[in-house]
Structures are given as structure tokens and as C-alpha cells.
Amino acid sequence: MTTAVWFRKNLRVHDNAALTQACDAESVLPLYCLDPAWATPSIVGPNRCRFLLESLEDLDATLRTRYGSKLHVVVGDPSETITKLIRDGTITKVVFEEEIAEPRELELEKRVVEAHPDEAQAVPSTHLLYDADAALAKGAPPTKMPGMVTLAGKLGAPAKPLMAPSTLPPRPDVTSPPLPSLESLGYSPITTKAAYGVQGGESTGLQRLQEQMKRENGKWARAFEKPKTTSASFEGEPPTTLLSPYVAFGCVSVRTFHQALKETYAKGPHAQPPTSLLGQLYFREMSYLLGRKHGAPFAEQPSVVCKDIDWDTDESAEKRFQAWERGKTGYPLIDAAMRQLREQGWLHHLARHAVSCFLTRGDFYCHWTRGRDVFDRDLLDADWAINNFNWLGLAGVAPWSPPFFRVYNPFNVGSSSLNVRDAEGKYVDRFVPELSKLPPRHKYAPWLAPKSDLSKAGVKLGETYPRPIVDHKAQSKANIERFKQAQRAAKEASTSKKRKGPPVPAKAKKSK
Numbered sequence: 427m428t429t430a431v432w433f434r435k436n437l438r439v440h441d442n443a444a445l446t447q448a449c450d451a452e453s454v455l456p457l458y459c460l461d462p463a464w465a466t467p468s469i470v471g472p473n474r475c476r477f478l479l480e481s482l483e484d485l486d487a488t489l490r491t492r493y494g495s496k497l498h499v500v501v502g503d504p505s506e507t508i509t510k511l512i513r514d515g516t517i518t519k520v521v522f523e524e525e526i527a528e529p530r531e532l533e534l535e536k537r538v539v540e541a542h543p544d545e546a547q548a549v550p551s552t553h554l555l556y557d558a559d560a561a562l563a564k565g566a567p568p569t570k571m572p573g574m575v576t577l578a579g580k581l582g583a584p585a586k587p588l589m590a591p592s593t594l595p596p597r598p599d600v601t602s603p604p605l606p607s608l609e610s611l612g613y614s615p616i617t618t619k620a621a622y623g624v625q626g627g628e629s630t631g632l633q634r635l636q637e638q639m640k641r642e643n644g645k646w647a648r649a650f651e652k653p654k655t656t657s658a659s660f661e662g663e664p665p666t667t668l669l670s671p672y673v674a675f676g677c678v679s680v681r682t683f684h685q686a687l688k689e690t691y692a693k694g695p696h697a698q699p700p701t702s703l704l705g706q707l708y709f710r711e712m713s714y715l716l717g718r719k720h721g722a723p724f725a726e727q728p729s730v731v732c733k734d735i736d737w738d739t740d741e742s743a744e745k746r747f748q749a750w751e752r753g754k755t756g757y758p759l760i761d762a763a764m765r766q767l768r769e770q771g772w773l774h775h776l777a778r779h780a781v782s783c784f785l786t787r788g789d790f791y792c793h794w795t796r797g798r799d800v801f802d803r804d805l806l807d808a809d810w811a812i813n814n815f816n817w818l819g820l821a822g823v824a825p826w827s828p829p830f831f832r833v834y835n836p837f838n839v840g841s842s843s844l845n846v847r848d849a850e851g852k853y854v855d856r857f858v859p860e861l862s863k864l865p866p867r868h869k870y871a872p873w874l875a876p877k878s879d880l881s882k883a884g885v886k887l888g889e890t891y892p893r894p895i896v897d898h899k900a901q902s903k904a905n906i907e908r909f910k911q912a913q914r915a916a917k918e919a920s921t922s923k924k925r926k927g928p929p930v931p932a933k934a935k936k937s938k
């Protein structure tokens with residue numbers, strides 16, 4: 427009688443409810459199903475896929491060294507894989523943690539449970555601080571931080587993370603194929619490192635968590651305030667924890683993160699939500715509660731949490747979108763960030779603000795879902811609920827959006843709340859090297875540089891580097907006006923719909 431522990435967004439042995447549940451089984455097969463229809467370069471970028479493969483390697487190593495077991499990774503449709511393992515008698519049961527919000531994963535587990543009602547056992551997820559349904563039972567999910575703080579107060583302290591099992595039941599005698607590689611999945615080899623050289627896996631993730639909590643003897647984590655951190659960052663010590671990829675793949679449990687933070691906070695005065703580190707974990711919680719509550723429409727426009735804005739979708743918008751995606755907009759801050767994303771799978775939070783505002787309401791008026799999909803592909807920490815939550819916010823369309831008319835200036839970086847703090851223009855040098863010979867004061871706005879400086883630096887605007895695709899000042903003003911009108915039109919349409927009431931059934935109409 428073998429129980430498979432199906433690892434999903436919990437690539438770890440600590441705080442793993444499925445693994446803990448299977449500890450009483452006669453024999454345990456640790457299983458990961460890698461869907462090749464998902465792990466493909468157009469859906470999951472190479473950096474993100476590499477992080478996943480590193481995490482699987484690390485999990486496999488832990489299972490071998492600590493438990494004398496081994497990870498069984500099958501490349502194939504997950505539900506078909508599980509069916510096959512049950513049918514051929516390799517396993518008699520499969521235990522897994524429930525998905526909270528992502529429609530693709532919810533649909534997958536539904537298929538597994540429907541096909542194997544007697545063998546499949548879903549256990550409550552450890553992917554959030556709180557049980558999502560218990561939180562939603564308290565009322566509508568919060569859309570702003572004060573609501574989240576109140577909800578956390580009502581729910582009390584999050585459950586303690588589960589300990590890693592001390593032993594595991596023996597593994598059945600099943601031959602496992604070698605772990606997949608980028609190449610075996612059809613990716614080209616990557617020659618560059620991920621941001622700050624991070625590597626996937628529970629071991630490195632837990633080590634990173636400890637290091638972040640010990641930075642400056644805990645003072646750094648206690649004093650952490652997100653809006654004060656620097657966006658144009660790519661080297662040295664990251665300005666934020668850089669734990670998100672580990673949390674997204676579940677190499678580090680968010681409850682373990684929270685517990686470590688609580689212990690650090692207990693040692694001295696600390697910042698408060700929304701800006702504090704705890705505030706960041708609460709934003710994550712809010713994203714998931716909203717995602718669970720609204721389901722697939724959370725990722726769509728229009729919806730109850732998304733205004734119906736008339737984004738441009740014509741050929742010229744497509745060209746602007748492509749320039750944005752490739753880092754060729756003519757605005758060095760935006761281009762550096764988009765190239766960093768592609769090369770390193772990473773962007774600081776405020777750089778994410780800069781590029782998402784620029785693509786949507788700020789400058790290009792392209793649909794937010796286009797940018798969302800690029801982030802979903804390329805970010806190491808891509809996460810369905812969090813990515814949608816933040817894109818909805820930055821596009822100006824959600825109840826939690828900042829005022830839509832406050833747009834970021836993409837070149838006047840010295841005084842911006844984007845906290846670029848790059849007087850020497852190092853960020854531009856690193857990711858937009860064609861501008862590196864310009865004097866620092868012109869690096870973020872080369873079109874304002876005197877001709878002599880441009881020619882000395884070998885920059886020919888329109889040839890070696892694009893001219894700005896839009897004039898920020900004029901375009902953002904026009905966009906704000908358009909957004910205002912679209913909002914008004916959507917409001918009027920909804921009021922007139924409400925006034926008319928629900929459509930009268932045909933029969934009732936006749937009888938009148």
C-alpha cells in the first residue's frame with residue numbers, strides 16, 4: 427500500500443501538510459508532476475523554469491540524505507500521470523495540499539479527485555498565513571491594509587508551521603527517470619545568472635530567510651519599510667528580502683517566514699503595516715483571499731474588481747507593447763527594468779510599479795493583462811493571485827488602486843517616489859549599455875542631452891537607441907482624460923443597467 431505525496435506549491439519538507447499526513451502510510455512515494463504544456467518557454471520563462479528545477483533538485487537531495495528516499499518526477503500531464511500510477515498499482519493513494527486560488531491548479535485537482543474519489547486525498551493548504559475559507563467566512567476579503575489588519579486581529583495568530591518529519595515510511599521500489607533539465611524540456615541553455623545569483627530550493631531559501639532576519643542583528647527586518655527601498659537595484663545586498671521566489675514555489679513556507687519575523691520583531695521596536703515586512707505578507711494574504719473569492723474573473727476585465735477601461739488594442743498599441751516588452755521604449759528606466767526582467771527574472775517592487783504604470787494608464791494605454799502575462803512568464807516569483815492583484819492595482823482599475831491620475835514620471839528620476847537613487851546611472855549602464863558613455867545626468871533622458879554629448883558617447887537617437895516612443899507629458903495627460911471618460915461611461919452603463927433592472931422573462935412580457 428503506497429501513498430504518493432504529490433508536491434505542488436510546497437517544494438519543501440518543513441510545514442508540508444501532505445507529507446505530514448502521509449507519515450503513517452506503509453510506504454511513501456514523493457511525487458512531482460511537471461506538465462510540459464506549462465513548462466515551455468512561451469509560458470514559463472527560462473529563469474523561472476531553472477528556479478523550479480533547482481528547487482526539485484534540492485528537494486530530491488533532502489529526501490535522499492535525510493530520509494533515504496528520492497523524488498519521483500514525471501514529465502507529463504499531472505492528472506494522467508496520477509491515473510497511470512494508480513492503474514498500474516504503483517500507488518494506492520495520493521495526498522496533496524489543496525490549491526487556494528489559481529484556476530488552472532483548481533481545475534487540475536478537480537480532475538484528479540473526480541477520477542479517483544477513493545484514492546485522492548486533499549489536505550488543507552499551508553500556502554497562506556490563515557485558512558482562506560475561515561478568513562472569508564468573516565466577511566468580504568479586504569481590499570485595503572486597514573481591513574487586512576482588522577481581519578488578522580479577528581483571526582488571531584496564524585497556525586504554527588509544521589515540523590519536518592523526523593523519518594518517512596520507506597519508498598517503494600520504483601525506478602525514477604533522471605530529473606528533467608532545461609534542455610530536456612526544450613529550453614536553450616542560459617548563460618546568465620538569476621538576480622543576485624539566487625538559486626531555487628528549500629535549503630537555500632531557509633538559509634536566506636535566516637540571513638534576512640539576522641541582517642544588522644535583526645534591525646534591518648524590524649526597520650524595513652518597503653517604500654523607502656531603492657528600485658534601480660541589481661547588485662550587492664538586495665534592498666528587500668528576495669524571498670518571493672522561494673515563497674511562490676513553496677520552498678519556504680509563508681508561516682515559517684511569519685514565525686521568523688515575529689521572533690525578530692519580539693526583540694525590539696519595529697515598523698508597521700502597510701510598509702513593514704509584516705505588511706508585505708499581509709498584501710500577499712489579501713491577494714489570495716481576493717483571488718479565491720472572485721475566481722477566474724479576478725484575472726479578467728471587466729469584473730466586480732476591475733473597471734471596464736477602453737485600452738488600445740490596435741496595431742499601433744501592439745507595437746508599443748512589443749517595444750515595452752523588449753526594453754526599447756526610448757525611456758532608459760523602463761528599458762533597463764524590462765531588460766533586467768528578461769535577463770534575471772527579477773525586478774524590485776518599485777521598478778514593477780514603474781513599468782506597469784508606464785504600459786497602462788501612464789504612457790502606452792495598453793491592456794494590463796498583456797503586461798501581466800509577461801510578468802507571469804518571466805518573474806521568478808510569478809504567482810497568479812499576487813500578480814493579478816498588483817496589475818489590477820497599478821493599472822488603476824481596482825478598488826485598491828492608487829488614484830489613476832497619479833502617474834510616475836519615467837525620466838525625472840531624481841525626485842520620484844520610485845526611489846531610483848542612481849546618480850551615476852549604474853542601472854542604465856548595466857542593462858542599457860548603449861547609453862553607458864553618456865554623462866550620468868543624461869542617462870535617464872538621453873533626448874535632452876546636447877548633441878555634442880550624444881556624439882561623444884556614440885549615441886545616435888533613433889539608431890543606436892530609440893527616441894521616446896511617446897511624449898510622456900502630453901501622452902499621460904491625454905491618457906488621464908481618456909481614463910476619466912472611460913470610468914464615467916462604465917459607471918453610467920452600470921447605473922442604467924441597474925435602473926432597468928434584470929431582463930424580464932419573455933413569457934412574463936407577453937402576459938402583461
Ligand SMILES: Cc1cc2nc3c(=O)[nH]c(=O)nc-3n(C[C@H](O)[C@H](O)[C@H](O)COP(=O)(O)OP(=O)(O)OC[C@H]3O[C@@H](n4cnc5c(N)ncnc54)[C@H](O)[C@@H]3O)c2cc1C
Binds near residue numbers: 673710713805809
Ligand atoms: C505589477 C506587479 C506585479 C507583481 N507580481 C508579483 C508576482 O507575480 N509574485 C509576487 O510574489 N509578487 C509580485 N509583486 C509584488 C512584489 O513586487 C513582490 O512580491 C516583491 O517585490 C518581491 O520581493 P521580495 O521577496 O524581496 O519582497 P519583500 O518586500 O521582502 O516582501 C516579503 C514577501 O511579501 C510578499 N509581498 C511583497 N510585496 C507584495 C505585494 N505587493 N503583493 C503581494 N505580496 C507581496 C512576497 O511574498 C515577498 O516575498 C508584483 C508587484 C507589482 C507592482
